[in-house]
Amino acid sequence: MVNGLHWKRPSVLPGFGLCMGFMLLYMGLLVLIPLGGLVLFTATRLSAAELWDRAIADPRVLASYRLSFGASLIAATLNAGFGLVVAWVLVRYTFPGKRLVDAMVDLPFALPTAVSGIALTTLYAHTGWIGRWFDPLGIQVAYAWPGIVIALTLIGMPFVVRTVQPALEDLEPELEEAAASLGATRWQTFRRVILPAVLPALLTGFAMALARAVGEFGSVYFIAGNMPYRTEIAPLLILIRLEQFDYVGATAIGVVMLVVAFALLLVINLLQWWSRRFQT
Amino acid sequence: MGGNPASHACSVSPWGIAPTSESAWTRRLLIGTALAFLALFLFLPLALVFVVAFGSGVGAYLAALTEPDARSAIRLTLVTAAVAVPLNTLFGVAAAWAIAKFEFRGKNLLTTLIDLPFAVSPVIAGLIFVLLFGVRGWLGPWLQANDIRIIFATPGIVLATMFVTFPFVARELIPLMQAQGTEEEESALTLGAGGFQTFRRVTLPNIKWGLIYGVILCNARAMGEFGAVSVVSGHIRGHTNTMPLHIEVLYNDYQTTASFAVASLLALLAVATLVVKSVVEWKTARNQAIAAREVAEDDEGSGSRYPMDLSADPVGVHALACEPTLSDTQHAEA
Numbered sequence: 001m002v003n004g005l006h007w008k009r010p011s012v013l014p015g016f017g018l019c020m021g022f023m024l025l026y027m028g029l030l031v032l033i034p035l036g037g038l039v040l041f042t043a044t045r046l047s048a049a050e051l052w053d054r055a056i057a058d059p060r061v062l063a064s065y066r067l068s069f070g071a072s073l074i075a076a077t078l079n080a081g082f083g084l085v086v087a088w089v090l091v092r093y094t095f096p097g098k099r100l101v102d103a104m105v106d107l108p109f110a111l112p113t114a115v116s117g118i119a120l121t122t123l124y125a126h127t128g129w130i131g132r133w134f135d136p137l138g139i140q141v142a143y144a145w146p147g148i149v150i151a152l153t154l155i156g157m158p159f160v161v162r163t164v165q166p167a168l169e170d171l172e173p174e175l176e177e178a179a180a181s182l183g184a185t186r187w188q189t190f191r192r193v194i195l196p197a198v199l200p201a202l203l204t205g206f207a208m209a210l211a212r213a214v215g216e217f218g219s220v221y222f223i224a225g226n227m228p229y230r231t232e233i234a235p236l237l238i239l240i241r242l243e244q245f246d247y248v249g250a251t252a253i254g255v256v257m258l259v260v261a262f263a264l265l266l267v268i269n270l271l272q273w274w275s276r277r278f279q280t
Numbered sequence: 281m282g283g284n285p286a287s288h289a290c291s292v293s294p295w296g297i298a299p300t301s302e303s304a305w306t307r308r309l310l311i312g313t314a315l316a317f318l319a320l321f322l323f324l325p326l327a328l329v330f331v332v333a334f335g336s337g338v339g340a341y342l343a344a345l346t347e348p349d350a351r352s353a354i355r356l357t358l359v360t361a362a363v364a365v366p367l368n369t370l371f372g373v374a375a376a377w378a379i380a381k382f383e384f385r386g387k388n389l390l391t392t393l394i395d396l397p398f399a400v401s402p403v404i405a406g407l408i409f410v411l412l413f414g415v416r417g418w419l420g421p422w423l424q425a426n427d428i429r430i431i432f433a434t435p436g437i438v439l440a441t442m443f444v445t446f447p448f449v450a451r452e453l454i455p456l457m458q459a460q461g462t463e464e465e466e467s468a469l470t471l472g473a474g475g476f477q478t479f480r481r482v483t484l485p486n487i488k489w490g491l492i493y494g495v496i497l498c499n500a501r502a503m504g505e506f507g508a509v510s511v512v513s514g515h516i517r518g519h520t521n522t523m524p525l526h527i528e529v530l531y532n533d534y535q536t537t538a539s540f541a542v543a544s545l546l547a548l549l550a551v552a553t554l555v556v557k558s559v560v561e562w563k564t565a566r567n568q569a570i571a572a573r574e575v576a577e578d579d580e581g582s583g584s585r586y587p588m589d590l591s592a593d594p595v596g597v598h599a600l601a602c603e604p605t606l607s608d609t610q611h612a613e614a
Contacts, residue, residue, distance in 0.1 A: 007384055007385040007386070008382060008383065008384035008385070009382070009383040009384065011381070011382055011383075011462070012466055012469055012470075013381050013382070013462060013465055013466065013469070013475075013478075014469075014475035014478075015377060015475055015479070016377075016378055016381075016382050018374075019374040019375070019377045019378040020374075020378045022370075022371070022374045023371060023374050023375045023378055023390075026367075026371045026374075027371070027375075027393065027394070027446075030439070030442055030443055030446060031393070031396055031397060031443060031446060032393070033412075034408040034409060034411075034412055034443065035396070035400075035408055037408055037411050037412050037417075037418060038404075038407070038408045038411055041411050041418075082313070082314070082317040085310055085313050085314050085317070086314040086317065086318065088310060088314075089310050089311050089314040090314075092301075093307055093310070093311055095311050099558075101314075101315070101318060103554050103555075103557065103558045104318065104322055104323070104554065105318070105322075106554055106557060107322050107326065107550060107551075107554060108322075109497065110497065110500045110501075110504075110549075110550035110551075110553040110554060111326075111504070111546075111547060111550040112500075112503070112504025112505070112506060112523075112524050112543075112546045112550070113504070113506050113507070113524075114504070114506040114524035114525075114527045114528060114543070114546075115329060115504070115524075115527070115543040115546050115547050115550075116325055117506075118527060118531050118539060118540065118543060119325035119326070119328050119329050119543070120325055122328060122332060122536070122540075123324055123325055123328055129324065129328065130320070130324070150321070153321060154321045154322070154325070157321060157322075186301075186302055186303075186306075211399060214401070215399075215400065215401025215402065215403070215404070216401070216507075217401065217402050217403050217506065217507035217510075218402070218506035218507050218524070221506075221507075221528075222528075222531065235401050235402075235403035235404075235507065236403075238403050238404070238407060238511075239403055239406075239510070239511055242406075242407065242410055242511060245414075245415070245416060247410070247411060247414070247416050247417070250407055250410075251407070251411065254403075254404045254407050257401055257404060258400065258404060261399045261400060261401065261404075262399060264399065265392075265395070265396075265399040269392065
């Protein structure tokens with residue numbers, strides 16, 4: 001593509017310098033310098049011992065990581081299972097209202113998290129439309145960890161459906177016909193032919209839903225109840241530290257979360273690279 | 281997305297015939313599971329917003345939207361979006377032009393960097409601006425000496441919103457413009473069009489619908505951002521409360537109807553965004569169908585009507601545009 005001497009292939013199209021310049025300036029000022037400020041703050045004002053004490057050894061912070069990552073894992077797993085079913089149904093079957101359902105899958109992308117937060121809380125509170133059915137069974141959904149899982153499932157849902165859908169559409173029908181003609185049952189064909197083919201896409205969607213859930217704040221804030229050690233997620237703890245003007249404590253937790261987020265971003269990129277290779 | 285399986289199973293229809301399909305009961309079970317899941321997580325919460333919002337009557341609904349604090353929250357949200365969305369759109373178009381139309385080193389790194397704000401928790405997005413501009417941040421003492429307020433004021437809210445909605449337009453445009461290639465722009469330039477003229481008359485009609493969806497989605501997220509804004513806002517009622525923060529204040533005050541009334545406005549915005557998305561997808565699918573038909577017609581009359589190099593338009597990319605483009609004119613002239 002690009003030869004060894006020049007970093008850019010010559011083109012007759014104009015505007016490269018202008019667009020590149022504006023892009024780099026805007027991205028630098030808005031994204032890279034502020035993020036760099038966080039890194040610099042960590043490097044200069046936070047000693048290793050402080051980082052350990054404030055972001056790792058503190059039992060309240062540890063409890064919040066356990067909740068954030070645990071609930072996010074459960075939510076992403078739920079999304080992987082149900083998202084696969086939704087994608088399958090939308091690609092393979094026809095039923096009344098299918099186009100509406102297909103369009104609605106993107107709702108969590110567009111619906112503000114504060115709105116989904118208060119709606120889910122009202123729905124799953126012990127007097128709510130759904131919560132009242134759980135109340136006699138002694139199951140508390142809102143203001144407890146199941147509520148957090150529900151909020152995180154909602155916001156991560158489109159990722160799995162929207163990554164698995166194209167993979168299912170691209171499947172060659174000949175593969176399934178071949179499997180069937182060789183005597184495979186439908187379930188065997190699904191497990192041995194279809195599932196391996198969509199697995200990279202499914203894992204990508206899972207990782208995206210997980211990454212989104214780990215950082216989510218708005219919807220969980222309303223449904224969690226926010227009890228220290230019990231229903232307090234890590235992003236909320238950052239906010240609490242900041243409200244006390246404890247920049248060091250907030251940054252320490254922020255850095256740990258950022259490292260996890262970038263690790264997940266790396267995993268997602270690797271998975272996408274893998275699924276592209278799988279398809280060709 | 282949401283494509284039709286029939287498209288690649290045109291003459292033989294493998295899904296209709298056993299054993300490459302499921303039994304009627306399995307189908308019903310799967311459709312039922314999918315619909316129940318979506319109802320529980322999407323339809324019921326959305327319906328509940330409107331039911332509760334109008335639960336105390338239309339009068340209470342309108343009163344909740346017109347009281348001074350609500351009006352000031354709506355105004356601040358509109359101001360924030362009016363700054364953040366145009367700037368991010370300009371960035372998105374510039375980034376897509378540079379990345380999709382040119383070949384250069386470091387392109388993948390640049391694309392990953394554009395996605396960075398997606399990976400960052402909204403609370404951390406707020407935190408980085410507090411570290412820069414807060415009272416104990418890098419620039420805090422200087423800002424205080426010069427009496428400039430960024431954190432706990434409108435500029436901080438706008439900055440945090442811009443950061444969070446930064447990738448949306450670029451993400452929508454880059455794949456679209458990459459798929460369209462550079463041939464049309466090159467022919468426009470060859471025919472003597474200027475750079476900006478080429479963009480306005482050739483590129484813009486091609487990316488119109490993708491751009492509209494990117495802008496609308498960016499706008500919905502800008503108006504609805506909660507986490508990042510709540511870190512930098514300071515929750516000063518009537519001054520630094522955006523609509524989502526106003527929802528929070530009302531909800532915590534047990535003014536449920538009022539908070540759902542404000543929430544219903546944002547929910548309507550989300551639904552409108554989805555409608556635009558569906559229209560965009562429908563238009564794109566229709567244009568692709570037209571393009572495919574044109575290619576088929578070109579193939580039928582190949583050789584006799586057009587010189588080879590023109591009839592061999594590989595995917596009929598030019599027909600993606602809704603208005604006749606330069607390559608259409610070329611066809612007509614030939």
